[in-house]
Amino acid sequence: MEANSSDLAAAIAQLATIFQSGDQTFIRAIQANLSAFSAAVEKEAIIAGLEKRVAELEAQVAELVRRRDQDGKAVANH
Secondary structure, X not given: OOOOHHHHXXXXXXXXXXXXHOOXXXXXXXXXXXXXXXXXXXXXXXXXXXXXXXXXXXXXXXXXXXXXXXXXXXHHOO
């Protein structure tokens, strides 16, 4: 889900308020949380890609097993 422009603008305005306050405690907390959230989003994207790849590989393995079993039956029938 993509953020709409008004949500993004509001978040940027809030960040600007925090950074302009000069309060290092709040600034460090925001920076740490942004880093953590960013890393989590990136990892989620990697995981989603890996899950898709695993599903593709599972389908390929199932097809190979099906072919092997078909070939085995054909050889047994001769």
